[in-house]
Amino acid sequence: MEKRVVFRSRWLPYALVAPQLAITTAFFFWPASQALFQSLLLQDPFGTSVQFVGLENFAHLFRDEGYLASFRITVVFSVLVAGIGLSFSLLLAVMADHIVRGALVFRTLLIWPYAVAPAIAGVLWIFLFSPAIGILPYWLAKIGIHWNHLLDSRQAMTLVVIAAVWKQVSYNFLFFLAGLQSIPRSLIEAAAIDGAGPMRRFWTIVFPLLSPTTFFLLVVNIVYAFFDTFGIIDSATQGGPGQSTTVLVYKVFQDGFKGLDLGSSAAQSVILMAIVIGLTVVQFRYIERKVQY
Amino acid sequence: MVEKRPALSAAAYAILALGVAIVALPVYVTFVASTQTLDQILEVPMSLVPGTELLANYTAALTSGSERAASAPVGRMMVVSLVVALTVSFGKIVISLLSAFAIVYFRFPLRMFFFWMIFVTLMLPVEVRILPTYEVIADLHLLNTYAGLTVPLIASATATFLFRQFFMTIPDELAEAARIDGASPMRFFWDVVVPLSRTNMAALFVILFIYGWNQYLWPLLITTEESMYTVVIGIRRMIAGGDAATEWNIVMATAMLAMLPPALVVLLMQRWFVKGLVETEK
Amino acid sequence: MAEVVLRHVSKSFGKTQVIYDMDLVVADGEFVVIVGPSGCGKSTVLRMIAGLEPVTGGVIEIGGRVVNDVEPKDRNIAMVFQNYALYPHMSVRENMAYGLRIRGMPKAEIAEHVARAAKILELEGLLDRKPRELSGGQRQRVAMGRAIVRDPAAFLFDEPLSNLDAKLRVQMRLEIQKLSRELGTTSLYVTHDQVEAMTLAHRMVVMNAGRVEQIGAPLDVYLRPASAFVAAFIGVPPMNLLAGRVGEGAFTLGNGLVVRLPAGAPRPPFGAEAILGVRPEHLAPVGEAEAALTLTVETIERLGADTLAHGTFDGNPMVVRLPAEATLQPGTRLALGLVPDEIHWFDPQTQKRLDLPGG
Numbered sequence: 001m002e003k004r005v006v007f008r009s010r011w012l013p014y015a016l017v018a019p020q021l022a023i024t025t026a027f028f029f030w031p032a033s034q035a036l037f038q039s040l041l042l043q044d045p046f047g048t049s050v051q052f053v054g055l056e057n058f059a060h061l062f063r064d065e066g067y068l069a070s071f072r073i074t075v076v077f078s079v080l081v082a083g084i085g086l087s088f089s090l091l092l093a094v095m096a097d098h099i100v101r102g103a104l105v106f107r108t109l110l111i112w113p114y115a116v117a118p119a120i121a122g123v124l125w126i127f128l129f130s131p132a133i134g135i136l137p138y139w140l141a142k143i144g145i146h147w148n149h150l151l152d153s154r155q156a157m158t159l160v161v162i163a164a165v166w167k168q169v170s171y172n173f174l175f176f177l178a179g180l181q182s183i184p185r186s187l188i189e190a191a192a193i194d195g196a197g198p199m200r201r202f203w204t205i206v207f208p209l210l211s212p213t214t215f216f217l218l219v220v221n222i223v224y225a226f227f228d229t230f231g232i233i234d235s236a237t238q239g240g241p242g243q244s245t246t247v248l249v250y251k252v253f254q255d256g257f258k259g260l261d262l263g264s265s266a267a268q269s270v271i272l273m274a275i276v277i278g279l280t281v282v283q284f285r286y287i288e289r290k291v292q293y
Numbered sequence: 294m295v296e297k298r299p300a301l302s303a304a305a306y307a308i309l310a311l312g313v314a315i316v317a318l319p320v321y322v323t324f325v326a327s328t329q330t331l332d333q334i335l336e337v338p339m340s341l342v343p344g345t346e347l348l349a350n351y352t353a354a355l356t357s358g359s360e361r362a363a364s365a366p367v368g369r370m371m372v373v374s375l376v377v378a379l380t381v382s383f384g385k386i387v388i389s390l391l392s393a394f395a396i397v398y399f400r401f402p403l404r405m406f407f408f409w410m411i412f413v414t415l416m417l418p419v420e421v422r423i424l425p426t427y428e429v430i431a432d433l434h435l436l437n438t439y440a441g442l443t444v445p446l447i448a449s450a451t452a453t454f455l456f457r458q459f460f461m462t463i464p465d466e467l468a469e470a471a472r473i474d475g476a477s478p479m480r481f482f483w484d485v486v487v488p489l490s491r492t493n494m495a496a497l498f499v500i501l502f503i504y505g506w507n508q509y510l511w512p513l514l515i516t517t518e519e520s521m522y523t524v525v526i527g528i529r530r531m532i533a534g535g536d537a538a539t540e541w542n543i544v545m546a547t548a549m550l551a552m553l554p555p556a557l558v559v560l561l562m563q564r565w566f567v568k569g570l571v572e573t574e575k
Numbered sequence: 576m577a578e579v580v581l582r583h584v585s586k587s588f589g590k591t592q593v594i595y596d597m598d599l600v601v602a603d604g605e606f607v608v609i610v611g612p613s614g615c616g617k618s619t620v621l622r623m624i625a626g627l628e629p630v631t632g633g634v635i636e637i638g639g640r641v642v643n644d645v646e647p648k649d650r651n652i653a654m655v656f657q658n659y660a661l662y663p664h665m666s667v668r669e670n671m672a673y674g675l676r677i678r679g680m681p682k683a684e685i686a687e688h689v690a691r692a693a694k695i696l697e698l699e700g701l702l703d704r705k706p707r708e709l710s711g712g713q714r715q716r717v718a719m720g721r722a723i724v725r726d727p728a729a730f731l732f733d734e735p736l737s738n739l740d741a742k743l744r745v746q747m748r749l750e751i752q753k754l755s756r757e758l759g760t761t762s763l764y765v766t767h768d769q770v771e772a773m774t775l776a777h778r779m780v781v782m783n784a785g786r787v788e789q790i791g792a793p794l795d796v797y798l799r800p801a802s803a804f805v806a807a808f809i810g811v812p813p814m815n816l817l818a819g820r821v822g823e824g825a826f827t828l829g830n831g832l833v834v835r836l837p838a839g840a841p842r843p844p845f846g847a848e849a850i851l852g853v854r855p856e857h858l859a860p861v862g863e864a865e866a867a868l869t870l871t872v873e874t875i876e877r878l879g880a881d882t883l884a885h886g887t888f889d890g891n892p893m894v895v896r897l898p899a900e901a902t903l904q905p906g907t908r909l910a911l912g913l914v915p916d917e918i919h920w921f922d923p924q925t926q927k928r929l930d931l932p933g934g
Contacts, residue, residue, distance in 0.1 A: 003461070006468045007398050007478040016395035017407050020388045020448055027445035028414045031425035038425070092312045095305040102306075108563065109313045114570075115555035117507035117525045120548055123532060124319040127326065127541065135322060138338040169316060174570060198301065227420045231509035235529050249420045253510070256424045265424055272421040280416050466660035469627050470721075474674035475648030484673070488664040 032273065038266035057267035066243060067251065067268070074247040077161065078225035085165040085221055086214065089172030094202065096173075097180040107177065114170035118163075118231030125163040126236050149237065153244030156237045160245050163232045168224055172217055179213035180206065219283045226275065248272060320552070326545035327351070334541045350546040359531040359543045367547050370524040374506055375554065377442050377523055381505030382498050384447035390490065393456035394482055398468065415450040419511050427514050437521045442512055446505065452497055455572055459493050460486065496569030499562045503555045524551040577638030577651075577728035577761055578603050579624060584633035586619055593619055595786050597633070601729075601763060606755050608764045610772035611782035612808070617765045620782075621731050624763060625654050638728050648677075653722035657734040659714045661706040661721075667693075668702040671720045692723040695754070712743045719751075723758070730755075732764040736771060748774055769809050773797070781805045801928050803921040806852045812883060812894045814852045818923055821847050832889035835867045840915035841931035849929065852919035855883065855896040858911045866910035870895065872903055884909060 042053040061067045092110065096103045113121070128136050129149060137147035149155040183206060191201045230249050233239060239246035239254065246254065252272065256265030322341070326334050329344035355371075358364035395401075396408050419426065426445060435441030463486070471481040512526050522530065528547050532539050559566050579601040586594035593616045601607045609617040622628040624635055626647035635642055642650050653674075661670050668689055675685045693699045696716045706714055715735060722730050735751075736744045752775055755762055766772055772779045773793045781788045781796065781804075789801035800806035806814040819828040821843050826834040834851065836842055843849045863869075870893055876883040882897045886909075895911060903909065920929040 003397055003468075004465050006465065006472070007481075009399065009478060012478060013395040013399035013401045013404070016391045016399075020392040020411060020453070021407060023388070023444060023448040024410055024414050026429060027426055028417045028422070028448065029410070031422040031429055032417050034425035034428070035422050088312070092309060095308045095312075098305040099302060099309070106309050106313065108560065110316060111563070111566070112556045112559055113316060115503050115507075115559040116552050117509060117555075119507075119509045119525050119529055120551050121319075123528055123544070123548055124323050126532075127545065128319050128322055133335055133337060133339065133541070135338050135341070166316065166319070171570065174567060178567075178571065198298075227418050230420060231507075231525070234509070234513075235532070252420070253423060257514070262424065269421045269423070269425075273417065276416045276418065276421060464658055464660060466656040466658055467662065469625075469647075470654070470656060470660040470662075471673075472627065473625060473647045473652065473654050474721075475677040476673075480677065485662055485664075 035266045035269040035273075038262055039270045040263075041266075042263045053263070057263045058271075061264060061267055061271070069243055070246050070248055070251045073157075073243070073245065074226065077157065077164075077229075077245070077247055078222050080157075080161045081164045081168070081225040081229070082218055082221035084161065085168045085172055086217060088165065089169050090176050090214075092169075093173050093176035093180055094206075096177055103177075107174070110173050111170040113167055116167060118167060118229060119235040120231075121163045121167045122160075122232040122235030125159060125166070129159050149241075151241055153241055156241055156245050160229070160232055160236050163236055164225060164229045167232070168221060172221070175213055175217055176210070179210050183209050216283075219279060223276075223279050223283075226279075227272075248275075323545045323548050326541055327549050329542060331540055331542045334545075346542065350542045351550070354543045354546040354550065358527070359540045359547075361540050364527055364531050365519040365522060367524060367527065367550055369520065370522050370527040370547075371550060371554075373442075373521060374523040374525065374551075376439060377508065377512070378502050378505035378554070380439065380443040381446050381508075382501035384443060385449040385452050385501050386494055386497055388447055389449050389452035389456050390487070390494075393453050393460055394486060396453075397457055397460040398478065398481075411448070411450050411453050413450075414448055419445075423510070423514065430515050436515050437518045439521075441515050442508075442521070442523075443505075446508065446511065449501075452501070455493060455497060456490065458572075459490060463489060492565070492568070493572075495562065496565040496572060498569075499558055499566040500569040502558050506555045578636070579729055579761060579763065580634075580636040581620070581624075582634045582636075584620070584623065584630060584635060586616070586623060586628065586631045592631075593785050594623075594631075597787055599780060599787070599790065601761055604759045604761055606762045606764065606775060606777045607780060608766060608772040608776035608778075609780045609782060610766055610769055610808075611788075613767055614784075615782045616785040617767075617782050618733055621654075621733055621763060621765045624650075624729075625652055625731050626650050651728040652731055653725045653727040653729075654731040654733065655715075655718045655722050655735045657737055659706070659718040659738075661714060661717055663706055666703050666705055667698060667709070667717050667720075670706070670717055671724050674721065674725055688724045688726070689720075692720045695723065695757070696720050711739050712747060715739065715747055716750075719754070727760070729761040729763065732762065732766075734766055735764075737766070737768070744768075744771075751775060770811070773809070781808060783808070799928070800852075800919065803850055803852065803926045806919060806921070810854060812855050812896075814854050814919070815858070815891070815893045816921070817851045817888070817891050817893075819849070819851065821845055821849055826851055828889040828891070830889045832868075834913075836918075837867065837913050837915045840913065840918050841920070842918075843920055843929060843931060848923050850921040850923050850926075852921060853913060853917060855894040857914050857917035858893075858895045859914070860897070860901075860909055861912035863910045865912050867913040868911055870909045870911055872905055872907045872909055874905065875903060 039057050040052060040054060042051045042056065096106045128134050129147065131137050131148040131150060140147045147155060149159045187205055187209070188201055191205050196204065226247070227249055229247065230253070233245055233247060233250050237245045239250045248268065249272065252265055252268045255261045255268065325341055325343050326339065327350050328347040329339070330346050333339065333344055355368040356366050358366045392407075392411060396404060430436060430441045430445065433441075435444075467485060468481060471485055476484060507525060508523065509525055512523050513529070516522055516526060524547065528544060528551060531544050531547065581597055581599040584594060584597045585592065597620065599607070609620060611617045619628060623630050624637070626642065626645060630643050637650055637652065662673065665673065671689045671692060672685045675688060680688075689702070693702055696719060698713070698716055698720055701709060701713060706717065709717065718735065736747050739747060748771060755775075764771075764775060776793050778791060779793055779796055780790045783804045789796055789805045796805060797809055800809060800814070803816055807816060817826070817828055817834065819826050819834070822833070823845065824836055826836055828834070868888060870884070870886040870888050872884045872886050874885040876885070877899070879899060881899050882901045884895045884897055884901075884903060886893055895909065897903070920931060921927065922929055
């Protein structure tokens with residue numbers, strides 16, 4: 001879709017796009033190309049010697065047990081965040097779609113966590129889960145669970161998953177509710193006349209019709225878990241205990257800023273870029289398909 | 294509901310209420326803690342009834358911050374956060390309006406190339422180019438400045454797309470009528486395009502304000518001076534000392550303060566917020 | 576006010592040519608309607624005159640000045656769009672004043688112009704409304720108001736009535752006629768609706784596939800269509816067209832059925848291929864003996880003022896216009912006579928009108 005040609009000017013359009021292009025060039029393309037370039041170099045932490053090493057940094061990463069572990073952690077983390085987050089939000093959205101009165105009130109009560117910064121979300125949850133003073137470990141102890149996410153890596157993972165899911169509930173809920181409300185009432189009424197009960201209607205009519213929304217949210221949640229949870233991890237666990245919550249994004253930061261391993265950090269950036277590109281392509285494929293139908 | 298089943302409806306309300314309670318729990322506890330003294334918070338279990346220290350804690354936080362963590366006053370941090378959030382959201386809106394206008398209403402060499410350049414930035418989030426971007430800012434001597442905090446965040450593929458989509462729906466005849474009326478391109482932009490984009494700008498503003506306010510990694514990297522901490526960074530530094538050293542009453546008051554502006558924006562501009570969320574994801 | 580002249584104007588979009596060598600002179604104060612089916616290029620002609628499309632070949636003059644490279648705003652024209660193109664966020668007053676404001680006219684003078692236009696169009700009570708608060712007809716009037724305030728050399732109308740419902744369209748048609756009479760401004764009006772063309776035009780231009788088929792006063796075009804296309808396009812229902820070969824006192828159609836030609840009717844030479852055209856109102860029921868052809872009625876449309884009988888003759892659909900009270904039903908065989916002076920002939924190759932002396 002294109003406009004008919006409307007305005008003509010030799011210089012004006014360039015002036016109009018210039019600010020955006022200047023910023024993208026200086027802060028996106030130049031650094032990204034630097035990352036690509038540095039990923040092929042080996043540099044000592046003091047910058048005194050630089051050596052071209054080809055793909056050695058990448059080869060090194062894939063031999064590095066720590067990096068592979070971080071990969072696995074990221075996958076587990078994303079699956080848990082997406083799975084739990086989507087199920088919980090879908091449940092709430094279905095209920096909100098069911099009720100006759102007050103759906104908007106519940107929407108208002110559920111959307112505000114979107115406004116909370118990931119890092120703040122992390123702080124809220126470590127306060128609740130603080131082994132020394134938190135209210136939740138106190139309750140958990142009563143049912144025989146000893147909570148200390150500073151020592152127990154599974155509990156640390158649970159903590160960051162809960163915080164990440166909590167923050168994303170609003171978003172998922174809004175999209176699910178919109179998706180549910182766009183399903184024509186008449187379809188559900190027809191199924192009811194055909195004799196299908198509420199559960200059956202949900203699984204045979206509503207859920208399949210909702211699948212585009214679900215798929216879209218799945219991709220968005222994975223992107224979110226991969227890239228937008230840095231603040232949660234940094235404020236809640238700093239990747240620990242040990243490396244047990246060090247997701248890929250956190251590892252780039254650690255190796256680059258704390259470890260000053262520039263080549264490795266750059267190579268990790270390049271791998272992450274590849275992942276984002278992959279996910280973006282999936283997302284756009286999906287959107288194209290949505291447009292067709 | 295199709296059929297009347299009071300039991301089902303009651304269950305639905307119950308589940309929703311429970312969901313709301315779970316979602317609200319951390320914020321409620323935070324709020325309660327922000328109204329108690331540090332000693333009251335450190336009692337196990339802490340009371341879940343609001344205490345009497347609300348005014349004291351918030352005043353202390355705003356005017357002097359966490360003294361044990363030697364932090365700056367939260368009032369200062371809130372100002373920094375506000376400046377950053379507003380600059381980023383307005384900057385993104387202005388820059389994207391301009392580029393979308395150029396791309397939709399002009400034909401010029403390299404137009405599609407520029408369009409793709411902006412598009413590709415979607416695939417380069419800060420998180421994946423941390424170090425080299427930091428180096429650019431350091432080389433430009435923009436560490437610990439507002440410019441460093443905001444300018445790199447101002448490019449926006451999403452906003453550009455949203456405006457482009459919207460401009461496509463403005464009838465061609467409107468631009469032609471303006472041409473016959475004698476309006477120059479920029480005059481048309483100001484008199485017609487900008488006023489018509491108001492709803493879209495409001496929707497984007499909500500999303501972008503939250504985005505700007507909640508920035509974490511970027512300010513973490515480029516601010517080392519207390520006076521340039523945003524509130525989100527500041528709070529992180531307040532708890533860095535570990536449980537014993539943390540003044541939880543102040544931290545929790547700060548957390549409430551940090552959540553307040555974006556939450557208000559979302560709740561007061563709920564209609565635009567929902568529109569913004571749905572449309573930026575197209 | 577001014578003359579609008581097109582000389583050898585042509586237009587291509589890339590490799591596709593959409594306008595071929597068009598000549599047209601719109602006299603000062605004249606109301607010319609360009610009519611044709613959609614895609615015939617009529618809107619493109621208007622847009623070239625407005626300056627919204629560049630001209631590929633030829634020359635356009637407005638008021639004696641070549642405007643090929645002149646910006647739309649400097650051509651001193653005003654345009655009324657099909658979808659009105661009112662600025663949705665501006666009031667009626669601001670919409671009308673916008674062009675004057677840009678030209679830097681003093682405020683008092685703008686107010687005067689707007690008031691005058693509003694008075695002419697009876698928009699006085701609506702000046703502070705937004706377009707969305709107006710009905711279709713009112714929006715249409717505002718669009719015209721925006722054109723009038725500028726006091727331009729020429730008005731360009733691009734299908735201005737096609738977004739209105741049938742009743743409003745009739746009403747607005749009358750208003751435009753009255754308005755153009757009062758203002759006397761040179762006007763070019765594009766439409767696909769031949770009734771609008773017939774009723775509004777001083778002269779009309781019939782276009783087809785990028786070419787001008789005929790230019791003339793509406794009645795002349797109706798009475799003497801220059802081509803088979805014009806014959807079929809102008810007139811409701813359209814002229815009946817039958818292709819065949821001229822015989823002795825008769826015209827033989829493709830499948831062998833015959834039309835008997837009345838004595839004294841002009842006709843092409845014996846043996847020539849031709850197209851015979853006759854309007855539905857020029858076929859009248861007669862006795863079997865004098866009948867030129869006999870049509871079996873298939874469908875009947877009673878319009879109140881008259882009755883249309885549809886049938887097929889030798890595989891060609893035909894329509895006959897009969898008096899309102901005509902008694903007939905599907906299956907009725909109608910013996911129809913031709914009036915010698917009302918027969919049209921067209922060349923089957925060129926589709927052009929054949930002007931033949933009476934026999």
